[in-house]
Amino acid sequence: MWDQIVLGLLLIPKLGLVRESTHGKFLISQSNLNEISSSGYKFYNYSQTIDHFNYRPESYDIFQQRYAINDKYWGGAKNNSPIFVYTGDEASLESVIRSAGFLVDNAPHFQALLVVIEHRYYGESNPFGSRKQAYQNTSTLGYFSSTQALADYAQLITELKKNLSANNCPVIAMGGSYGGMLASWFRLKYPHIVIGAFASSAPILYFDDITPENGYLSIVTKDFQETSKSCYRTIRESWFEIDKFGLEINGLSVLSQIFHTCRPLNNTPELKDALASIYSAAAQYDDPTTQPVNLLCSGIDGAFDEATILERVFTGITPWNGKKQCFDIDVYNIDDSASETAIGWYWQTCSEMVMPIGCDSNDTMFQAQPFNIYNYTMDCQKKWGVTPRPHWMTTEFGGHNIKSVLRNFGSNIIFSNGLRDPYSSGGVLCNISDTIVAIYTTQGSHCLDILPATPADPEWLIAQRNEEVKIIERWIAEYKANIIA
Amino acid sequence: MWDQIVLGLLLIPKLGLVRESTHGKFLISQSNLNEISSSGYKFYNYSQTIDHFNYRPESYDIFQQRYAINDKYWGGAKNNSPIFVYTGDEASLESVIRSAGFLVDNAPHFQALLVVIEHRYYGESNPFGSRKQAYQNTSTLGYFSSTQALADYAQLITELKKNLSANNCPVIAMGGSYGGMLASWFRLKYPHIVIGAFASSAPILYFDDITPENGYLSIVTKDFQETSKSCYRTIRESWFEIDKFGLEINGLSVLSQIFHTCRPLNNTPELKDALASIYSAAAQYDDPTTQPVNLLCSGIDGAFDEATILERVFTGITPWNGKKQCFDIDVYNIDDSASETAIGWYWQTCSEMVMPIGCDSNDTMFQAQPFNIYNYTMDCQKKWGVTPRPHWMTTEFGGHNIKSVLRNFGSNIIFSNGLRDPYSSGGVLCNISDTIVAIYTTQGSHCLDILPATPADPEWLIAQRNEEVKIIERWIAEYKANIIA
Numbered sequence: 001m002w003d004q005i006v007l008g009l010l011l012i013p014k015l016g017l018v019r020e021s022t023h024g025k026f027l028i029s030q031s032n033l034n035e036i037s038s039s040g041y042k043f044y045n046y047s048q049t050i051d052h053f054n055y056r057p058e059s060y061d062i063f064q065q066r067y068a069i070n071d072k073y074w075g076g077a078k079n080n081s082p083i084f085v086y087t088g089d090e091a092s093l094e095s096v097i098r099s100a101g102f103l104v105d106n107a108p109h110f111q112a113l114l115v116v117i118e119h120r121y122y123g124e125s126n127p128f129g130s131r132k133q134a135y136q137n138t139s140t141l142g143y144f145s146s147t148q149a150l151a152d153y154a155q156l157i158t159e160l161k162k163n164l165s166a167n168n169c170p171v172i173a174m175g176g177s178y179g180g181m182l183a184s185w186f187r188l189k190y191p192h193i194v195i196g197a198f199a200s201s202a203p204i205l206y207f208d209d210i211t212p213e214n215g216y217l218s219i220v221t222k223d224f225q226e227t228s229k230s231c232y233r234t235i236r237e238s239w240f241e242i243d244k245f246g247l248e249i250n251g252l253s254v255l256s257q258i259f260h261t262c263r264p265l266n267n268t269p270e271l272k273d274a275l276a277s278i279y280s281a282a283a284q285y286d287d288p289t290t291q292p293v294n295l296l297c298s299g300i301d302g303a304f305d306e307a308t309i310l311e312r313v314f315t316g317i318t319p320w321n322g323k324k325q326c327f328d329i330d331v332y333n334i335d336d337s338a339s340e341t342a343i344g345w346y347w348q349t350c351s352e353m354v355m356p357i358g359c360d361s362n363d364t365m366f367q368a369q370p371f372n373i374y375n376y377t378m379d380c381q382k383k384w385g386v387t388p389r390p391h392w393m394t395t396e397f398g399g400h401n402i403k404s405v406l407r408n409f410g411s412n413i414i415f416s417n418g419l420r421d422p423y424s425s426g427g428v429l430c431n432i433s434d435t436i437v438a439i440y441t442t443q444g445s446h447c448l449d450i451l452p453a454t455p456a457d458p459e460w461l462i463a464q465r466n467e468e469v470k471i472i473e474r475w476i477a478e479y480k481a482n483i484i485a
Numbered sequence: 486m487w488d489q490i491v492l493g494l495l496l497i498p499k500l501g502l503v504r505e506s507t508h509g510k511f512l513i514s515q516s517n518l519n520e521i522s523s524s525g526y527k528f529y530n531y532s533q534t535i536d537h538f539n540y541r542p543e544s545y546d547i548f549q550q551r552y553a554i555n556d557k558y559w560g561g562a563k564n565n566s567p568i569f570v571y572t573g574d575e576a577s578l579e580s581v582i583r584s585a586g587f588l589v590d591n592a593p594h595f596q597a598l599l600v601v602i603e604h605r606y607y608g609e610s611n612p613f614g615s616r617k618q619a620y621q622n623t624s625t626l627g628y629f630s631s632t633q634a635l636a637d638y639a640q641l642i643t644e645l646k647k648n649l650s651a652n653n654c655p656v657i658a659m660g661g662s663y664g665g666m667l668a669s670w671f672r673l674k675y676p677h678i679v680i681g682a683f684a685s686s687a688p689i690l691y692f693d694d695i696t697p698e699n700g701y702l703s704i705v706t707k708d709f710q711e712t713s714k715s716c717y718r719t720i721r722e723s724w725f726e727i728d729k730f731g732l733e734i735n736g737l738s739v740l741s742q743i744f745h746t747c748r749p750l751n752n753t754p755e756l757k758d759a760l761a762s763i764y765s766a767a768a769q770y771d772d773p774t775t776q777p778v779n780l781l782c783s784g785i786d787g788a789f790d791e792a793t794i795l796e797r798v799f800t801g802i803t804p805w806n807g808k809k810q811c812f813d814i815d816v817y818n819i820d821d822s823a824s825e826t827a828i829g830w831y832w833q834t835c836s837e838m839v840m841p842i843g844c845d846s847n848d849t850m851f852q853a854q855p856f857n858i859y860n861y862t863m864d865c866q867k868k869w870g871v872t873p874r875p876h877w878m879t880t881e882f883g884g885h886n887i888k889s890v891l892r893n894f895g896s897n898i899i900f901s902n903g904l905r906d907p908y909s910s911g912g913v914l915c916n917i918s919d920t921i922v923a924i925y926t927t928q929g930s931h932c933l934d935i936l937p938a939t940p941a942d943p944e945w946l947i948a949q950r951n952e953e954v955k956i957i958e959r960w961i962a963e964y965k966a967n968i969i970a
Contacts, residue, residue, distance in 0.1 A: 051538075052538075052877070052881075053538045053539075053632045053633060054536065054630060054633070055623065055627040055629065056624050056627025057623055057624060057870075138541055138542055141540070142540040142541025142544055143539055148538060154880050191673075191890055191894040192886070193883075351540040391643075392537070395639050395640055396537075397677075398677030398678075404964075408897075409895055409896050409897075410894055412893075482889050
């Protein structure tokens with residue numbers, strides 16, 4: 001069902017997961033990653049308060065929060081040189097550092113200190129001593145929330161600046177995807193700590209009833225349609241072909257053979273979910289170098305002449321099969337063997353990050369399946385014993401009428417998007433004011449601009465990053481003019 | 486010791502307490518109060534979430550939060566008529582309604598709906614079923630925080646607007662003293678819920694090291710100095726006279742006689758604390774009609790010719806003795822018989838509202854006694870079993886360099902003050918931007934402008950309120966122009 005797929009989709013917002021759980025060719029190159037990981041970050045622990053908002057005895061518990069500092073390029077506190085803080089998200093610190101290319105790429109130009117903070121309950125920043133302890137039940141998991149994470153960042157940055165005697169150094173929050181949401185919310189809630197925020201591919205409007213539920217899948221569809229009409233039609237028809245086999249006596253067995261599944265299929269939805277996850281991930285990370293949608297459609301369109309619809313689909317997804325040489329549909333399930341990103345984000349979507357992604361009509365290449373908060377809630381209660389709060393994000397962070405709310409409130413936020421990214425449907429795509437601006441590229445994919453620059457980057461991506469750099473330069477210049485005045 | 490006095494002082498920020506615990510003539514007139522209480526508020530309960538920021542099983546507990554609505558003057562949802570919300574503070578709903586005169590006085594002009602929300606842990610808005618249950622230990626008291634209170638308001642207002650089909654009605658937060666802090670923080674943290682905030686006498690800068698610790702007592706001193714130099718000198722010298730008696734064998738007994746104490750004194754600090762509390766309250770509520778500082782100094786200066794310093798002081802404070810016809814120094818202690826305001830605020834100052842009020846030099850009319858966070862913490866641990874977080878308010882809400890932080894961030898806040906109010910030392914007294922403005926009167930006292938208007942109000946107070954009304958009119962006009970556009 002879509003709710004399940006939807007959860008699956010939400011588990012792919014970070015490249016980290018795509019790297020770990022799929023094996024397509026649309027990964028950023030390994031050599032580039034190695035270079036980043038050896039570029040001068042040192043790791044530290046901060047004794048963090050588990051509960052910033054209450055004063056119960058257990059609210060005072062402390063856990064070790066990891067963060068990393070790269071001071072290789074820093075101009076120092078005396079020069080009021082800036083501090084770029086990546087507001088860590090649903091991945092380990094190492095993984096976030098690898099993705100956060102924009103920071104290290106631009107540090108020399110800005111003479112910036114780089115700080116990357118690991119989000120609570122990811123990586124090694126687990127309360128209660130260990131990941132196992134932290135994840136044991138809702139009593140220990142219950143402190144896992146975005147508001148607590150933001151307060152972590154506020155407290156850590158405040159103390160870090162004091163320790164570095166860097167009180168006058170301007171801090172800029174940066175992040176992509178959920179990290180981008182955190183960056184923009186951090187600027188809105190803690191303007192005394194960060195002078196601006198660069199939020200890449202942050203779907204802060206994909207909550208409550210702000211964005212139409214089929215926003216995400218409409219863009220997946222558009223990406224495929226634009227790449228190849230015949231590919232789009234093949235996929236669109238494939239669901240019904242699968243359904244037909246599902247009704248036949250040996251149909252599941254035949255389907256298992258057609259798709260070379262690593263184990264026999266138990267039902268058709270698990271096949272459809274896995275396929276939808278591949279299409280969605282391909283669209284989300286449809287970057288101009290590896291072009292996964294094009295790769296997929298080349299397979300579908302280029303299959304042997306007499307190939308059936310499902311044989312074409314199988315040919316299309318073959319590059320995603322990886323080392324196993326078979327189609328491992330279980331990779332797309334969230335079970336105990338799933339990545340920490342997948343599991344942690346599952347909790348977050350089940351507590352507060354309720355993004356109603358569905359498909360309430362027949363205008364996408366997917367079968368209609370409306371978002372159903374009842375089923376969603378049931379699933380979360382069964383999996384975690386937690387009841388989602390579907391309206392809390394908009395109550396706490398807003399989103400409705402964002403243009404009129406922020407037009408004369410707040411400043412210094414870049415909302416950047418790539419319009420090939422399905423999550424851009426929940427992003428801010430219009431300038432809100434002179435200083436809360438939207439920068440998008442029609443060809444860009446999820447988080448593309450905040451990822452490491454590569455020699456293969458197209459002109460429009462370079463231009464987007466240059467524009468972002470110019471805006472950040474302006475924030476810093478204005479800040480410095482202001483503290484001198 | 487000062488820490489104790491300081492706690493005492495902080496317990497007087499609301500007129501409610503002054504009304505309950507002292508008996509001077511500086512109360513707003515009773516007839517006026519009766520009029521307000523019968524002016525059309527209806528009381529309701531809202532099922533409020535106890536813990537907005539966590540997802541533990543107990544975070545989902547619900548308590549009944551009281552609020553009051555007055556729709557007598559409302560222009561209705563169809564006209565997008567405004568909603569004035571008083572962000573309730575450290576008193577019962579009834580008490581807050583009585584103080585919140587600005588709302589009802591201006592409702593007809595604005596055709597405003599009035600909403601007053603009771604702060605959690607005050608009045609009848611006690612979690613766990615009753616005040617006794619709520620206050621039993623830190624496990625139940627631990628949800629008593631300003632961030633939870635703001636989230637209560639966010640959730641309640643959002644749902645109320647939905648129920649009233651009043652989504653397009655602009656909401657303005659209003660409050661005085663701690664309620665004024667809440668109003669201004671609410672605008673800063675929840676701009677999607679309120680279009681502006683009127684914060685009367687909100688000492689949001691009296692945290693951490695932002696305001697010099699002797700700010701409060703310096704203004705008490707100035708008020709007395711300006712009223713009568715000889716009165717000021719008498720008080721200034723009185724402490725040493727008390728100390729002298731304290732060193733004598735029968736000194737405490739003599740002091741008890743001089744001051745007509747209701748019970749024999751145990752030590753001199755309890756006498757000095759009670760006197761300091763009276764002077765501070767007199768200065769804080771030195772309104773132009775009742776003029777308590779003048780009343781007190783008339784007693785001191787007008788005592789019989791041969792009166793000693795302490796006899797003069799006694800004559801000065803006699804109007805505060807009330808019905809008991811003796812000086813009840815225990816009124817100024819916070820014990821089990823203290824008002825709910827006194828007890829609740831004591832908890833708040835011991836958890837997060839750590840305002841470092843002290844006297845680190847000899848330039849006030851009080852004896853030097855620096856604020857001592859160690860003693861303060863010890864006292865809180867002993868009284869409540871809670872450890873204060875002295876830096877949390879500035880981490881969460883800012884305050885340092887407020888002018889540069891908010892100069893291009895945020896909008897639509899009125900910070901109003903009366904400079905005779907000792908808390909004005911921690912208030913915002915300069916315009917921060919075109920729309921975050923400071924309005925003060927040199928003769929005003931604590932919360933004077935948000936209290937009910939009376940026929941005796943001087944011109945400068947009327948002018949201050951008119952200016953506030955004009956600014957609020959502008960916010961509403963701009964909001965309406967914006968939603969139509």
